[in-house]
Amino acid sequence: MVLRVLSTLASMAASDSKLLGVVVLTRHGDRAGFYQDPKTYAATSTVITPLGAEQEFQLGQRLRSLYLNATSASFIQGINSTFVDQNQIHVRADAGGELGVIYDSAVALLQGLFPATTNYTTDLANGTVVTGALGGYQYVPIESVEPANDVSLEGWTSCAAFDASTAAFYNSIEFAQKKNESAAFLNLLPQFLDGRPVTLENMYNIYDFINVQSIHNEAFAKALPPTFLAQVFTLASWHEYGVFTSGTLGGIGNIPGRAILPQILSELKSIANATDPLKFAYQSISYKPFLSLFNMTGAAQQHPELAEIVPYASALALEVRQPATGGEPVIRLNFKNGTGVDFVTYNFLGGSGDMPLSSLVDHVNPVLINSTSAWCTVCNNTQDRGCGPLAAAAAQASTAASRANVAHHQPISPVGAGFLGAGLALAVVLAMFAVLAFLGLLTVGRGRSKKARTASPSNSNEKP
Structure with missing residues (x-):
C-alpha cells in the first residue's frame, strides 16, 4: 500500500x-x-x-x-x-x-x-x-x-548453481507440459533447420537460426510458413524467461x-x-x-x-x-x-x-551480488572467473589459523612460541592481503575508474 x-x-x-x-x-x-x-x-x-x-x-x-x-x-x-x-x-x-x-x-x-x-x-x-x-x-x-x-x-x-537450476527447469512438470503441447509443431521444423537438435531444451538455438535466416536468406524467408517465426519466438521466449528468471x-x-x-x-x-x-x-x-x-x-x-x-x-x-x-x-x-x-x-x-x-x-x-567472492559463493565455484585465487587464499588463511590453534594446545618453549607465533601471524596477514588485493581487482562492476580499452583524446583545445 x-x-x-x-x-x-x-x-x-x-x-x-x-x-x-x-x-x-x-x-x-x-x-x-x-x-x-x-x-x-x-x-x-x-x-x-x-x-x-x-x-x-x-x-x-x-x-x-x-x-x-x-x-x-x-x-x-x-x-x-x-x-x-x-x-x-x-x-x-x-x-x-x-x-x-x-x-x-x-x-x-x-x-x-x-x-x-x-x-x-x-x-x-x-x-x-x-x-x-x-x-x-x-x-x-x-x-x-x-x-x-x-x-x-x-x-x-x-555457475554450477545456475546450471542446476536450468536442469531442474527442464525436469519440471511445467516443462513437460509445454513439451507435450509443442511436440506437433516442433516435428514440422527439421526441414527448415541446419541439423541442430529439434527439442524444447534447444528452443533458443532453433529460434536464432530461423530468425537469422529469415532476415538474411531470401529463399528461406519465402519458404518458411508465415506463422512459424512468430511461433518459434513465442516458444523461445517462454523457454528463456523460464531459465533467466x-x-x-x-x-x-x-x-x-x-x-x-x-x-x-x-x-x-x-x-x-x-x-x-x-x-x-x-x-x-x-x-x-x-x-x-x-x-x-x-x-x-x-x-x-x-x-x-x-x-x-x-x-x-x-x-x-x-x-x-x-x-x-x-x-x-x-x-x-x-x-x-x-x-x-x-x-x-x-x-x-x-x-x-x-x-x-x-x-x-x-x-544483490556485490563482489566476485559473493558470486563464487552463490555459484559454488572455487576455480573459474577469479574464484581459484580467492579459494586458495581462504584455504591458506584457514590452515594458518588451524596450526595456530594446535600450537596453542601443545607445550612449547617461550623462544619457540615466539618464532611460531610470528610466523603464523605473518602467514595469516599475507593471506588476508592476498584476498583483499584480489577482491580489489575482481569485483562486480569495476566502477568509473577502470581503464578503458579505447583511449580518448584531450578536448582542452576544442573550439565551441
Whole structure:
C-alpha cells in the first residue's frame, strides 16, 4: 500500500520533473547466427552485420535526439551535447559470449550519440588548426567487461548453481507440459533447420537460426510458413524467461539481474548526487539481463509483453528525475522494444508512474551480488572467473589459523612460541592481503575508474 502511494505521488510530480540523467542498457544489433549450449549457455563467437551496425547507429541518434537535444523535453540539464565529457558519460560493453558483437554495437551507437563535428579542432603553435580525423570523429572510452575478470554482465556462466537450476527447469512438470503441447509443431521444423537438435531444451538455438535466416536468406524467408517465426519466438521466449528468471527475488534464475544491478544502482545514485558529474551511463549487453531485470522489478508481471526475448537494438532507459515539488529523485522506466518503435514508459515495482530511487534500492538490495567472492559463493565455484585465487587464499588463511590453534594446545618453549607465533601471524596477514588485493581487482562492476580499452583524446583545445 505504501509503495503504491509513493508511486502515485511520484507520478503526480512527473510532468514537471527535471531530468538529471539516465542509465541506458541496450541489446546488440543484428548479427550472424551462433549456437549456445542449452545446459550451460556457453556460446560460440559471432560477428555483427552491417545491418546491426546501422541499427545501433540509429539507436544512438534517437538517444541523442531525446537526451542531448536542448529543444527536447527530455534534455539532460548541464550535459555537454557537443563534445564528449568523460566525467559526464560512462560506457561499458560485455566482451563475453557474443564477443565483438556487443562491443562493436556500443561503438556504432556512440557514433550516433556523439557524431563527428568539425568543431573538434586544436590550435598548434605554428598557427595551424587541425580538425580531428574523419571529420572530427569523437572517440568515446568504452570499458570492455571481460567475464573472466568481472562477473557483472554475465553472472550465469560457469555457475554450477545456475546450471542446476536450468536442469531442474527442464525436469519440471511445467516443462513437460509445454513439451507435450509443442511436440506437433516442433516435428514440422527439421526441414527448415541446419541439423541442430529439434527439442524444447534447444528452443533458443532453433529460434536464432530461423530468425537469422529469415532476415538474411531470401529463399528461406519465402519458404518458411508465415506463422512459424512468430511461433518459434513465442516458444523461445517462454523457454528463456523460464531459465533467466525466478519466482523468488533472490532465486538463482535471477542471477543476471542480481549481478548487473549493483553497477546500475551505483550509476543511478551518482546521477542523483548533485556533486557527481555523471549524467549518462550506458551498458551494451545481451538479451539475458533484460529478462531478469524486468522480472525482478515487477515490470514483466505488470506488462506481460516484457516477458519475452528483447529484439536486436532494444533499449532500456532508467531516467533519474527530480520532482518539481522537491523530495528525493525518482526513476522512470522507459523501454524501446526493438527497431521501428519508440520508447514507451512502463510501470514497475507494483506501482504506477515514476518510483522513488530508494524504493528500487530497498527492493533489490537484499539479493544483490556485490563482489566476485559473493558470486563464487552463490555459484559454488572455487576455480573459474577469479574464484581459484580467492579459494586458495581462504584455504591458506584457514590452515594458518588451524596450526595456530594446535600450537596453542601443545607445550612449547617461550623462544619457540615466539618464532611460531610470528610466523603464523605473518602467514595469516599475507593471506588476508592476498584476498583483499584480489577482491580489489575482481569485483562486480569495476566502477568509473577502470581503464578503458579505447583511449580518448584531450578536448582542452576544442573550439565551441
